[in-house]
Amino acid sequence: MSLEFKYYKINDIGEVVSGGTPSTSKNEYWYGDIGWITPKDLSSYDDIYISRGERNISSEGLNNSSAKLVPKNTVLMTSRAPIGYIAIANNELSTNQGFKSLICNEKICHYKYFYYWLKLNIKYIINNSNGSTFKEISGGTFKNLELSLPSLNEQKAISSVLWTIDEKISVLKRINKNLDELCHSLFKYYFIDFIPFCDDDFIDSDIGEIPKEWSITTVGNILDCKLGGTPSRSNESYWGGSIAWINSGKVNDFRIIEPSEYITEKGLKKSATKLLPAKTTVIAITGATLGQISLLEIDSCANQSVIGIIPNINYPYEFVYPLISSILIDLLKHQTGGAQQHINKNNVESFKIICPPAEIISEYKTIVSPIYSKISDNCFEIEKLQKLRDTLLPKLMSGEIDVSKINCDLKIIIRKIYIKSSKLFLWRYLSENQNYIKNTKSNETLLKSRTIYQINKFLAKFNARYRYYRQ
CATH class of the missing domain: 3.90.220.20 (DNA methylase specificity domains)
Structure with missing residues (x-):
């Protein structure tokens, strides 16, 4: 099935909105409850949705500047320094003047489809920008850029496939973030707070008190x-x-x-x-x-x-x-x-x-090694999924691949990812280490520690997600 496209200008498919910056000399314009996004906030941001940036502005700051409040699902794109950071508003928020954002007319263009269209066409946008030292695309130029759109239903079907892959990537990244925090907590538990060794003798050192045998x-x-x-x-x-x-x-x-x-x-x-x-x-x-x-x-x-x-x-x-x-x-x-x-x-x-003594490092390694291995596996799985998405993106958007022939159930896929990559892994990890942990002298303190609290909290969070996606 070949896609039938209709040609538009960006201005025809929604409202293009720029941003602004309230005066920094007025304290009352800042530290409110309105999210305010700058290009810097997106420079190392790898999620699709964004809720807030480094700083918030107040209602007074919004009303006394060229910053504008945009609704949830507005597609945000940086228009300078540099061009091409893209995200979607997760709630009402504002941006500075370094953005050209689109509030899509949902009768013509689905916001997720436009997000992926921007991803695919950043070079086209940059080629239409101006500036020698720093490239910038003006509002007028951005509004007049041409794009072709399939029917709304086809837009939703195409973006659903790509969105599913991105959801899987986001899930794995969140898992890795939690696992990494768990590893750092375990390191702190052993080698900074010295909790397993609190009953041992301590001595003074150049960096503070440490266990006597260290x-x-x-x-x-x-x-x-x-x-x-x-x-x-x-x-x-x-x-x-x-x-x-x-x-x-x-x-x-x-x-x-x-x-x-x-x-x-x-x-x-x-x-x-x-x-x-x-x-x-x-x-x-x-x-x-x-x-x-x-x-x-x-x-x-x-x-x-x-x-x-x-x-x-x-x-x-x-x-x-x-x-x-x-x-x-x-x-x-x-x-x-x-x-x-x-x-x-x-x-x-x-x-x-x-x-620390060698046996302490060995004990610690036995506990954290499977977690680090899982993080590594997830990273390579993320890379595979990103390559799959980037391969599919131009083929789906052009109609080269018939989206109707792709079986894509978001809940089933996410459910599988949660089962395989979080719930069962952590239960298996804790089960395998239970006897080992019981045999260590740090067991009594460990079971009462914040580390175990964090593990249980982490599991509870994923159990809740699992129940949702199982429905």
């Missing part, structure tokens, strides 16, 4: 820290090979599962970059990404703005990653520089940290 060392004394590098851009033989290479921007990713670029064996040998193994903790040490931290899920090189901290048999990544996360704030106090603040490799290597 010691203080430095990052560089127990872990290998590698500074990255960049092969010469002027030598084409250094680039386009099969060796993964990341820049500091990739450190913004929750986990790094694909590189920024690829370099050749020659590029690796003829530059300062180093090949870092999977499960290396990476830190961005300069510029806008200073202080960002991530975990490599692939073997990869890095540029000179990234330090890799490589785990080893005595100090596994399950210990190293949350350890480095826990010291970041204090580590960043060593930053220097004027316009370009930075820390260096020596700052990292010389930073003092706790050094």
Whole structure:
């Protein structure tokens, strides 16, 4: 079945709305209950819906500025600095002047379909923008952009398929966020709050009181820290090979599962970059990404703005990653520089940290290792789903794939994801570790701890979701 399209201008399918910024000199215009979104709020935002930004404005601020209140399901698109961040309003909210948003006429254009149309046509929009240093698309130009739409029912069917995949991605991301928080809570429980060891003798140290059998060392004394590098851009033989290479921007990713670029064996040998193994903790040490931290899920090189901290048999990544996360704030106090603040490799290597006995680290690893493995599996599943969505997007929108032949039940799919990726995993994890936990000296405190409370709260949340999607 081929789609029949009708041509429109964006102005024909809804109301284009710009935003504004209340005066920052008037306190009464700010800190109200109206969400106010800026391009910065979407810069590292990977959800579809957004409810609020970093700051809110008041009714007085809204009424005394060019900011406008837009309804739920308005499609938001940044129109400068940069063009092309896209989200959907989850409730009434406002934006600053860096947006061109569309309140869709639902008799002509479904808001989800327009969201995906924007995703597919960002290059077209950018090509119609103006500006040399910073590109911007004006309201007049945006309103007059042409698009073709199938019937409303076909729009809903197409967007439903893509939406289902995005829902699966969102579910997995939320699961990973909760699991990651659980891992950090367990690390804090063991190595910051020392709850399992509260009855032990403590001694003073350079970083405060620690259990008597523990010691203080430095990052560089127990872990290998590698500074990255960049092969010469002027030598084409250094680039386009099969060796993964990341820049500091990739450190913004929750986990790094694909590189920024690829370099050749020659590029690796003829530059300062180093090949870092999977499960290396990476830190961005300069510029806008200073202080960002991530975990490599692939073997990869890095540029000179990234330090890799490589785990080893005595100090596994399950210990190293949350350890480095826990010291970041204090580590960043060593930053220097004027316009370009930075820390260096020596700052990292010389930073003092706790050094627990090997058996304690082993006990902790046994508990958290399956959680970290599940996070990794979910990341690669998310990557597969994103590639599937991006492959389907142009084919569905053009009619190349007949949407009527795709069997897509959102509730069934989401139900399966919740069962497979959360509920059963966590119950199995707790069941498998129950006897182990009972045999540790920390059991009595652990069962009363906030960690177990968080696990139970997490399970309750997913049980509620599961019951909904089972209906």
